[in-house]
Amino acid sequence: MKSGVLTLLxxxxxxxxxxxxxxxxxxxxxxxxxxxxxxxQIPPQNIAAARxxxxxxxxxxxxxxxHLAVVDPGVGSNRRAIALAVGNDVAQPVAFLxxxxxxLFSGVWQRYPVLQAVELNHPGYWRxxxxxxxxxxxxIFAPVAAHLASGIALPELGTEIAPESLTxxxxxxxxxxxxxxxxxxxGCIQAIDHFGNLxxxxxxxxxxxxxxCVSLGDRALAxxxxxSDTPVGGVLALVGSHGWVEIAVNGGSAxxxxxxxxxxxxxxxx
Amino acid sequence: MKSGVLTLLxxxxxxxxxxxxxxxxxxxxxxxxxxxxxxxQIPPQNIAAARxxxxxxxxxxxxxxxHLAVVDPGVGSNRRAIALAVGNDVAQPVAFLxxxxxxLFSGVWQRYPVLQAVELNHPGYWRxxxxxxxxxxxxIFAPVAAHLASGIALPELGTEIAPESLTxxxxxxxxxxxxxxxxxxxGCIQAIDHFGNLxxxxxxxxxxxxxxCVSLGDRALAxxxxxSDTPVGGVLALVGSHGWVEIAVNGGSAxxxxxxxxxxxxxxxx
Amino acid sequence: MKSGVLTLLxxxxxxxxxxxxxxxxxxxxxxxxxxxxxxxQIPPQNIAAARxxxxxxxxxxxxxxxHLAVVDPGVGSNRRAIALAVGNDVAQPVAFLxxxxxxLFSGVWQRYPVLQAVELNHPGYWRxxxxxxxxxxxxIFAPVAAHLASGIALPELGTEIAPESLTxxxxxxxxxxxxxxxxxxxGCIQAIDHFGNLxxxxxxxxxxxxxxCVSLGDRALAxxxxxSDTPVGGVLALVGSHGWVEIAVNGGSAxxxxxxxxxxxxxxxx
Numbered sequence: 045m046k047s048g049v050l051t052l053l054x055x056x057x058x059x060x061x062x063x064x065x066x067x068x069x070x071x072x073x074x075x076x077x078x079x080x081x082x083x084x085q086i087p088p089q090n091i092a093a094a095r096x097x098x099x100x101x102x103x104x105x106x107x108x109x110x111h112l113a114v115v116d117p118g119v120g121s122n123r124r125a126i127a128l129a130v131g132n133d134v135a136q137p138v139a140f141l142x143x144x145x146x147x148l149f150s151g152v153w154q155r156y157p158v159l160q161a162v163e164l165n166h167p168g169y170w171r172x173x174x175x176x177x178x179x180x181x182x183x184i185f186a187p188v189a190a191h192l193a194s195g196i197a198l199p200e201l202g203t204e205i206a207p208e209s210l211t212x213x214x215x216x217x218x219x220x221x222x223x224x225x226x227x228x229x230x231g232c233i234q235a236i237d238h239f240g241n242l243x244x245x246x247x248x249x250x251x252x253x254x255x256x257c258v259s260l261g262d263r264a265l266a267x268x269x270x271x272s273d274t275p276v277g278g279v280l281a282l283v284g285s286h287g288w289v290e291i292a293v294n295g296g297s298a299x300x301x302x303x304x305x306x307x308x309x310x311x312x313x314x
Numbered sequence: 315m316k317s318g319v320l321t322l323l324x325x326x327x328x329x330x331x332x333x334x335x336x337x338x339x340x341x342x343x344x345x346x347x348x349x350x351x352x353x354x355q356i357p358p359q360n361i362a363a364a365r366x367x368x369x370x371x372x373x374x375x376x377x378x379x380x381h382l383a384v385v386d387p388g389v390g391s392n393r394r395a396i397a398l399a400v401g402n403d404v405a406q407p408v409a410f411l412x413x414x415x416x417x418l419f420s421g422v423w424q425r426y427p428v429l430q431a432v433e434l435n436h437p438g439y440w441r442x443x444x445x446x447x448x449x450x451x452x453x454i455f456a457p458v459a460a461h462l463a464s465g466i467a468l469p470e471l472g473t474e475i476a477p478e479s480l481t482x483x484x485x486x487x488x489x490x491x492x493x494x495x496x497x498x499x500x501g502c503i504q505a506i507d508h509f510g511n512l513x514x515x516x517x518x519x520x521x522x523x524x525x526x527c528v529s530l531g532d533r534a535l536a537x538x539x540x541x542s543d544t545p546v547g548g549v550l551a552l553v554g555s556h557g558w559v560e561i562a563v564n565g566g567s568a569x570x571x572x573x574x575x576x577x578x579x580x581x582x583x584x
Numbered sequence: 585m586k587s588g589v590l591t592l593l594x595x596x597x598x599x600x601x602x603x604x605x606x607x608x609x610x611x612x613x614x615x616x617x618x619x620x621x622x623x624x625q626i627p628p629q630n631i632a633a634a635r636x637x638x639x640x641x642x643x644x645x646x647x648x649x650x651h652l653a654v655v656d657p658g659v660g661s662n663r664r665a666i667a668l669a670v671g672n673d674v675a676q677p678v679a680f681l682x683x684x685x686x687x688l689f690s691g692v693w694q695r696y697p698v699l700q701a702v703e704l705n706h707p708g709y710w711r712x713x714x715x716x717x718x719x720x721x722x723x724i725f726a727p728v729a730a731h732l733a734s735g736i737a738l739p740e741l742g743t744e745i746a747p748e749s750l751t752x753x754x755x756x757x758x759x760x761x762x763x764x765x766x767x768x769x770x771g772c773i774q775a776i777d778h779f780g781n782l783x784x785x786x787x788x789x790x791x792x793x794x795x796x797c798v799s800l801g802d803r804a805l806a807x808x809x810x811x812s813d814t815p816v817g818g819v820l821a822l823v824g825s826h827g828w829v830e831i832a833v834n835g836g837s838a839x840x841x842x843x844x845x846x847x848x849x850x851x852x853x854x
Contacts, residue, residue: 049341051334057778058328058598061641064591064622068644071589075618075646078345082334088779089835101331104338104452106345117835120810177810179825182644238327239358270390270447285449295359295387319611321604328598348615352604371601374608374722376615508597509628540660540717555719565629565657 047108049078050193053098054114054181055086062179066112066186069171073190082111089117091147092306095213096235096243099151100286102139107131111152112181112189113143120177125164125184126210127192127201130156140198142189144180147213154215158207164188165202216245216307228259229312231289233304240297244310246289256314257281258291260302264313265291281312317378319348320463323368324384324451325356332449336384336456339441343460352381359387361417362576365483366505366513369421370556372409377401381422382451382459383413390447395434395454396480399468400426410468412459414450417483424485428477434458435472486515486577498529499582501559503574510567514580516559526584527551528561530572534583535561551582587648589618590733593638594654594721595626602719606654606726609711613730622651629657631687632846635753636775636783639691640826642679647671651692652721652729653683660717665704665724666750667732667741670696680738682729684720687753694755698747704728705742756785756847768799769852771829773844780837784850786829791852797821798831799851800842805831821852 050070056062063084070079082101086094094115102111116123124145130153131138138156141149142164164184167173169191175183188201218231231245257264258281265281267289274280276295279302284290289312291298298304320340326332333354340349352371356364364385372381386393394415400423401408408426411419412434434454437443439461445453458471488501501515527534528551535551537559544550546565549572554560559582561568568574590610596602603624610619622641626634634655642651656663664685670693671678678696681689682704704724707713709731715723728741758771771785797804798821805821807829814820816835819842824830829852831838838844 047345049345051338053331053334058621059623059625060777061593061622061637062777064593064620065641065644067620068591068641068646068649071618071620071649072644072646075587075589078341080334080337080341081328082331083329085329097331101335101338104335104342106338106342109338109341118812121812176825178822182825237330237332272388272391282448285446285452317615319615321608323601323604348611350604350607350611351598352601353599355599367601371605371608374605374612376608376612379608379611507600507602542658542661552718555716555722 047106047110048076048193049080049106049109050189051080051082051101051105051109051111052084053082053086053094053111054084055088055090055094056084056114058084062181066181069182069186070190073187074194077190077193086115089115091115091213093235094148095151098149099155102152102156105139107136107138108140110140110142110189110193112185113141113148114181114185115148116144116146116180118144118146119180125180126161126205127164127188127198128161129159129198131159132157134159140192142185142192145211147211150211150213150215158210160198161205161207161210162198162202163205166200169196169201218246218250227314229314231310231312233306233308233310234288236299236306240293240299241284242291242298242302242304243284243286244289244291246310246312248283248287248289251283251289251312251314254314256312258289259311259313317376317380318346318463319350319376319379320459321350321352321371321375321379321381322354323352323356323364323381324354325358325360325364326354326384328354332451336451339452339456340460343457344464347460347463356385359385361385361483363505364418365421368419369425372422372426375409377406377408378410380410380412380459380463382455383411383418384451384455385418386414386416386450388414388416389450395450396431396475397434397458397462397468397471398423398431399429401429402427404429410462412455412462415481417481420481420483420485428480430468431475431477431480432468432472433475436470439466439471488516488520497584499584501580501582503576503578503580506569506576510563510569511554512561512568512572512574513554513556514559514561516580516582518553518557518559521553521559521582521584524584526582528559529581529583587646587650588616588733589620589646589649590729591620591622591641591645591649591651592624593622593626593634593651594624595628595630595634596624596654598624602721606721609722609726610730613727614734617730617733626655629655631655631753633775634688635691638689639695642692642696645679647676647678648680650680650682650729650733652725653681653688654721654725655688656684656686656720658684658686659720665720666701666745667704667728667738668701669699669738671699672697674699680732682725682732685751687751690751690753690755698750700738701745701747701750702738702742703745706740709736709741758786758790767854769854771850771852773846773848773850776839776846780833780839781824782831782838782842782844783824783826784829784831786850786852788823788827788829791823791829791854794854796852796854798829799853800831804853
């Protein structure tokens with residue numbers, strides 16, 4: 045069950061040594077782990093952005109990888125610290141998740157059900173028994189994740205809690221209606237990436253096998269296969285690599301070109 | 315021949331989980347590889363900047379290191395996906411290069427000839443046989459690079475192609491002329507680094523052993539040895555660590571101070 | 585004594601391949617080392633910021649970790665290149681430090697005395713015997729650090745020098761006075777992190793066990809335990825995870841809210 049692979053996701057940025065210090069806490073317990081950064085540039089305290097980044101990354105890692113995520117506006121309050129196993133087989137979880145119970149992981153368990161959940165309350169697995177009230181990443185989560193990735197069993201780390209008790213973040217979704225024989229699916233922009241691609245909440249399965257277009261004001265963008273199906277500078281719609289309908293500009297930024305932001309409504313017409 | 319070292323260079327930035335996901339695909343095949351980031355902050359779609367960063371980094375890695383580079387505006391189009399061995403000895407290549415055939419590697423093979431080239435068309439070495447049309451980094455290049463770094467032979471990965479057929483990026487260079495007993499070498503700025511140092515296309519060998527200066531409008535900057543040969547705030551010319559004539563400001567940015575940009579003409583007078 | 589763990593701290597940024605090249609130089613000597621980035625976003629040439637980041641990170645790493653730091657405005661001048669062992673036990677140093685002798689390490693040795701210091705003048709341990717005058721990070725410091733982390737003894741690397749001869753950076757500190765039965769401690773802001781938290785020079789020990797507040801113009805901020813002890817948007821004072829009095833805004837940036845900068849005076853009243 046031990047994967048030896050541990051990922052980190054935070055909103056700490058890379059200009060301070062906070063991330064390095066968490067890796068120091070991990071290396072102090074087990075320097076042989078493979079430690080991989082997902083991103084440390086989640087906008088400060090933005091749990092929704094962290095939810096998206098985690099949900100889209102977990103499927104690409106080895107079975108049993110430990111994902112440590114710290115976007116934690118409630119650090120030091122009475123929000124719970126948790127560790128979870130997710131997947132379909134308790135003997136071989138897809139992944140382990142370690143972090144605050146604030147909805148951060150609620151995108152992952154849409155896809156992979158929670159097999160087991162514990163509240164982290166066994167200080168023997170922490171860096172020190174009186175952790176800093178403002179840096180649980182260093183003093184609780186990093187050591188716990190290092191122990192998990194090194195083979196300690198999940199139930200050792202704390203008291204079992206009910207999966208239903210975990211904090212849910214409302215998941216943005218989509219609806220459909222029919223209008224004069226046309227199917228209209230309405231979703232919204234759930235993420236915008238570094239290239240300015242607008243990633244909607246409308247999954248690939250909705251448009252599969254049909255001709256479809258994104259309706260944008262009085263324009264209709266026909267669904268394409270890849271960026272270069274449109275001339276440089278042109279706006280296009282496609283199914284992105286995350287598995288959702290995406291709006292992009294070939295060689296440019298759809299965010300800048302269209303002036304759209306997180307949460308904006310998007311309609312697909314088939 | 316197996317180095318176990320794999321580097322990554324992309325224009326993905328660090329705010330999304332794209333880079334982490336590529337590392338997940340690599341770890342899924344071989345978590346024991348040493349994976350090193352060259353940079354992920356190549357300006358979006360800037361193949362020239364990627365060419366420079368790769369060309370100046372390859373010489374400092376262990377023999378046989380695999381360099382995976384994804385700056386790929388043509389992803390999903392009919393541009394080829396390639397892997398190359400470069401160096402002078404086919405039994406011990408200096409490096410392997412994996413990425414799109416768009417000129418990205420044409421700086422490297424100026425210095426190290428292509429020993430062998432394949433088009434990547436054996437899906438058995440990919441993450442999935444129907445890769446996403448917009449993320450070959452995750453679905454083709456990362457798995458292929460992980461296989462190469464783990465010891466799979468280059469010809470296993472695809473069909474051999476002629477090195478002469480590879481896409482070349484026009485290489486910025488320099489010219490010389492004589493004027494009243496003075497040698498005048500004309501080049502241009504081929505890169506600007508984080509410190510604002512202006513790196514020209516004029517190689518160290520051109521100025522070696524002679525007194526030389528950079529002529530900048532009506533100023534002449536005498537060639538120096540290091541930044542602190544000039545008082546803080548002063549402009550100077552020197553041979554930089556990449557091996558080209560460079561213009562710098564001690565404790566400041568030559569780019570900002572002089573208002574020069576990529577491609578600007580620079581003259582050295584001897 | 586060999587830890588196998590090596591950290592990197594520079595002002596190189598992440599947009600060029602300078603950091604990758606240093607890791608290439610390290611991997612060329614020993615690809616099995618665990619290499620951890622502290623940060624590469626120290627503001628260019630800012631030795632004080634580097635001093636703070638190092639001082640606050642060293643305690644969290646395994647005993648014997650090698651910390652390589654390159655913020656080096658004097659590269660190529662006659663400033664010395666050094667390696668140090670620090671701690672209390674020469675048989676088991678807390679850490680080794682490698683870099684320029686410019687005060688970078690003077691925060692670390694406030695806490696851990698220098699056990700042994702050498703000037704790096706044995707070119708046999710460098711990447712090449714004539715290093716680039718502008719990139720000692722690649723040609724001297726990275727190879728030396730890789731050798732140290734691989735088990736080479738410190739005295740092998742150069743000539744022993746007196747710890748008292750090392751360059752000191754003036755350490756920002758605090759003073760106290762009594763006024764009508766109240767103790768007033770005056771310090772300043774020594775660092776500002778990614779979240780805009782203002783970290784003062786007033787250590788936790790000064791306020792331990794007492795009721796205290798930070799006096800800010802005509803406001804008094806009572807000392808709290810964690811960010812969420814104050815409503816979102818509220819300003820608060822607390823003992824931060826680094827072990828100093830800190831001023832923060834719950835869910836926001838104290839730097840932006842208060843308009844304070846590095847060096848600003850701060851008073852604690854008890």
